[in-house]
Amino acid sequence: MFECVPNVSEGRDASTIDAIAEAIRSTPDVHLLNVHSDPDHNRSVFTYVSDSADAIRDATLRLYDVAIPRVDLRIHHGAHPRVGAVDVVPFVPLETTTMQQCIDVSVATAQQIAERHHIPIYLYEHAARHDERRELPVIRSGGFENFPQKIHDARWVPDFGPAQVHPTAGVSVVGARVPLIAFNIQLGTDRIEVAQACARAVRGISGGLRFVRALPIALASKGLVQVSMNLLDYRRTPLHRAFTLVETEAARFGVTIVSSEIVGLVPAEAMYEVAEWHLRVSGWKKNMILEERIRERRT
Amino acid sequence: MFECVPNVSEGRDASTIDAIAEAIRSTPDVHLLNVHSDPDHNRSVFTYVSDSADAIRDATLRLYDVAIPRVDLRIHHGAHPRVGAVDVVPFVPLETTTMQQCIDVSVATAQQIAERHHIPIYLYEHAARHDERRELPVIRSGGFENFPQKIHDARWVPDFGPAQVHPTAGVSVVGARVPLIAFNIQLGTDRIEVAQACARAVRGISGGLRFVRALPIALASKGLVQVSMNLLDYRRTPLHRAFTLVETEAARFGVTIVSSEIVGLVPAEAMYEVAEWHLRVSGWKKNMILEERIRERRT
Numbered sequence: 001m002f003e004c005v006p007n008v009s010e011g012r013d014a015s016t017i018d019a020i021a022e023a024i025r026s027t028p029d030v031h032l033l034n035v036h037s038d039p040d041h042n043r044s045v046f047t048y049v050s051d052s053a054d055a056i057r058d059a060t061l062r063l064y065d066v067a068i069p070r071v072d073l074r075i076h077h078g079a080h081p082r083v084g085a086v087d088v089v090p091f092v093p094l095e096t097t098t099m100q101q102c103i104d105v106s107v108a109t110a111q112q113i114a115e116r117h118h119i120p121i122y123l124y125e126h127a128a129r130h131d132e133r134r135e136l137p138v139i140r141s142g143g144f145e146n147f148p149q150k151i152h153d154a155r156w157v158p159d160f161g162p163a164q165v166h167p168t169a170g171v172s173v174v175g176a177r178v179p180l181i182a183f184n185i186q187l188g189t190d191r192i193e194v195a196q197a198c199a200r201a202v203r204g205i206s207g208g209l210r211f212v213r214a215l216p217i218a219l220a221s222k223g224l225v226q227v228s229m230n231l232l233d234y235r236r237t238p239l240h241r242a243f244t245l246v247e248t249e250a251a252r253f254g255v256t257i258v259s260s261e262i263v264g265l266v267p268a269e270a271m272y273e274v275a276e277w278h279l280r281v282s283g284w285k286k287n288m289i290l291e292e293r294i295r296e297r298r299t
Numbered sequence: 300m301f302e303c304v305p306n307v308s309e310g311r312d313a314s315t316i317d318a319i320a321e322a323i324r325s326t327p328d329v330h331l332l333n334v335h336s337d338p339d340h341n342r343s344v345f346t347y348v349s350d351s352a353d354a355i356r357d358a359t360l361r362l363y364d365v366a367i368p369r370v371d372l373r374i375h376h377g378a379h380p381r382v383g384a385v386d387v388v389p390f391v392p393l394e395t396t397t398m399q400q401c402i403d404v405s406v407a408t409a410q411q412i413a414e415r416h417h418i419p420i421y422l423y424e425h426a427a428r429h430d431e432r433r434e435l436p437v438i439r440s441g442g443f444e445n446f447p448q449k450i451h452d453a454r455w456v457p458d459f460g461p462a463q464v465h466p467t468a469g470v471s472v473v474g475a476r477v478p479l480i481a482f483n484i485q486l487g488t489d490r491i492e493v494a495q496a497c498a499r500a501v502r503g504i505s506g507g508l509r510f511v512r513a514l515p516i517a518l519a520s521k522g523l524v525q526v527s528m529n530l531l532d533y534r535r536t537p538l539h540r541a542f543t544l545v546e547t548e549a550a551r552f553g554v555t556i557v558s559s560e561i562v563g564l565v566p567a568e569a570m571y572e573v574a575e576w577h578l579r580v581s582g583w584k585k586n587m588i589l590e591e592r593i594r595e596r597r598t
Contacts (some may be wrong), residue, residue: 032363033589243577268590293564
């Protein structure tokens, strides 16, 4: 099974979000599982799956067909960094699908998008063709506004499409990656420096947890700040550890965690891990779950 | 789907435990999911399922055929209360199976056991025919040793079988109930009075949590004490609440929780609840789980 989780730079206009959802939903053999929109981020995340590589590619092409004429980055404002109207398009292998199959479908999709919409495409993560362009934050650094300069650098010639930023749609980052968890923590303060301190403490690059990326984000509509995280390998850096570290760092400012948020969907195993850690279950195994054990016996 | 979770008064002799497991495993259309044995309790819990009422009854009859000649309560010692060699046999409805179907199979099974082995049977929980005999602790009070007196009381005429305790196998409690979670917490002390205080604090009957039953048990082999619990309705009294209450009460004695233990299997939903509570997930729904969402779309 193929999963695709595009991030589109529109989190406010319901008609555009609905039109994109409908385009995915109407693709044969594709199941739209989740739509997560955030007005402060001004961004939506669509999660859909298919057993067919062709179908998951078709749904993604339809998403571009709807989004490109409707999302104009020149007038787009949001708290989340972005370089494209369709910002990033990861394909994720589920069940017995392999990473190579996801790389193949991501490359095929990228090529067709570039041809159809004249958008520069950067292949990332497992689909990357240049080691220094593997990581999303590196590709995205400087944002849409800086990309017209960046693209003239020889190191930033796109993998597909013109060496010129699309005027309204920017560029797109397309690739294949392992499942990640997009997990945000809301802090009971409007002081962005508290979220900054928490993000610095928790993220791998600045000395925190190896498989965590984190950004401080102001949620103007809520009067709160947020630590917006990606957990790149929840088996090695589990949810509860990231949560505890943010909690501890926030406490140093006298600030508590108000709530957290799962963007898109979360694997069952990641939630089991949190529960068994807090309950201190001895000899925990996934097959202590009734439903998992029943499925195991049926297959 | 029918689930059956008999508790047998043997947790030490591997040959008996294996023979019982094999009797279940060899029953056509029955899947043995879990065997949990505890030498201190001197008790084993077998979890098996079937889509067929006849098959789940057959497996249970085979379990009795193997256990009755092998388990002699006259020489049985264990930390867990018991009244029978096969102490308690709950049938549990899963998926689309109804409670009435489980009541029916429990009654049919009980009748055949009584006839075949001349064991007095008490129907309990949803299968109970007397309101005052609905709850297991009431039926089991006094234990095997006291049952020869108890059974002569007019209120304790068995539902099936002779009004005389089986010399080696005692009596059996058979019935139908909702899924429960058997959850034990180990405390870092050998002082039984700490486990007693925690059990009193957490269980509904003495003023604690409505759907928790709890017993203090000494684990001689580990040099620890245990709060042995049944969570009768994990949706209304979740695992994390019972855990926190025991933790708080133990702390009053300067004692911490060493580990916990799931006896048998636990429903996925119960673990999701613990995780989302600790993570403070806003707007939590089960369909935020990737696999649940995929299954939902496939069915």
